Amino acid sequence: MTAEREMDEQVAKALIAKHFANAGKDEIAVAEIYAEDAVLEFPQGRERIRGKANILAFRSAYPASLEFEMRRTIGSGNLWVNEYVISYDGKPSYVIGVMEFAESKVIRETVYVTDAWEPPAWRAQWVEPMDPS
Amino acid sequence: MSASDARAVFERYVAAGNARDVDALDDLLHPDFQDFYPPSGEGTRGTENLKGILRNYPGGFEGGGTSRVVGAQDRWVATPAFTVLRHRGHRQPSLPSSIRRRGDRNGLRSSSGRNPMHDSRRLADAVAEGYPLAQRHDQSANARRLLLHL
Numbered sequence: 001m002t003a004e005r006e007m008d009e010q011v012a013k014a015l016i017a018k019h020f021a022n023a024g025k026d027e028i029a030v031a032e033i034y035a036e037d038a039v040l041e042f043p044q045g046r047e048r049i050r051g052k053a054n055i056l057a058f059r060s061a062y063p064a065s066l067e068f069e070m071r072r073t074i075g076s077g078n079l080w081v082n083e084y085v086i087s088y089d090g091k092p093s094y095v096i097g098v099m100e101f102a103e104s105k106v107i108r109e110t111v112y113v114t115d116a117w118e119p120p121a122w123r124a125q126w127v128e129p130m131d132p133s
Numbered sequence: 134m135s136a137s138d139a140r141a142v143f144e145r146y147v148a149a150g151n152a153r154d155v156d157a158l159d160d161l162l163h164p165d166f167q168d169f170y171p172p173s174g175e176g177t178r179g180t181e182n183l184k185g186i187l188r189n190y191p192g193g194f195e196g197g198g199t200s201r202v203v204g205a206q207d208r209w210v211a212t213p214a215f216t217v218l219r220h221r222g223h224r225q226p227s228l229p230s231s232i233r234r235r236g237d238r239n240g241l242r243s244s245s246g247r248n249p250m251h252d253s254r255r256l257a258d259a260v261a262e263g264y265p266l267a268q269r270h271d272q273s274a275n276a277r278r279l280l281l282h283l
Contacts, residue, residue: 094171094172114172116173117172117173119175122189122191123185123186123189125185126177126183126186127175127177127182128178129175129176130170130174130176
């Protein structure tokens with residue numbers, strides 16, 4: 001196995017920040033982060049989208065207005081994880097996206113989306129309201 | 134901590150949860166471990182609070198896996214665990230995902246979600262007509278893989 005060159009942390013964060021700054025606004029700029037043969041997966045829907053062109057087409061045709069609120073970007077080397085909130089036509093969903101890089105491009109992104117839920121009463125004694133930052 | 138040690142700790146963490154072996158967490162989690170559930174705005178601090186939740190979890194859970202574990206260097210073990218979790222009392226299976234940040238030895242912070250399987254129409258099928266974009270993929274294929282990128 002050949003060792004992949006690890007990404008510089010500041011470079012990775014800058015690429016990801018630019019990606020999300022354009023999310024929902026400029027899908028061509030959003031797609032710049034992907035390698036030509038990148039794979040985007042939504043395990044909950046058992047969907048896989050292959051290739052930068054299809055990712056761009058998918059996002060360009062999305063049938064809802066989207067607003068993004070970044071919570072955290074964490075990672076190192078070629079693996080980065082983004083936590084964010086997407087509002088679909090104003091309805092927020094919570095998202096975890098796992099980005100795997102090679103040669104400074106995303107080659108694989110795995111995205112999980114979930115709705116908000118009310119905190120259950122039974123566990124309130126062990127829980128505190130969280131700081132989302 | 135080496136990469137293999139990090140993966141071993143994560144796998145023991147999942148195994149302890151599946152076995153309801155709450156006391157095993159003492160060896161796996163930092164005393165200041167934090168666990169956050171962003172979709173509900175809940176957070177727990179310290180292993181004792183997490184243990185309280187796990188001991189009292191209504192109905193329990195089963196099937197958590199380590200079918201795909203990805204990480205980088207020795208700071209991280211991150212997983213979307215593709216094995217479907219079924220929570221008793223819930224109609225839908227959930228796909229668990231968690232992110233753990235590593236401290237000196239044990240995990241310090243975790244963000245977790247229980248993500249219901251969504252109707253694919255929500256994300257792609259609505260636009261798939263005319264666009265050969267989305268393909269179904271075999272989740273069991275993922276379940277057979279155990280990948281570690283370090």
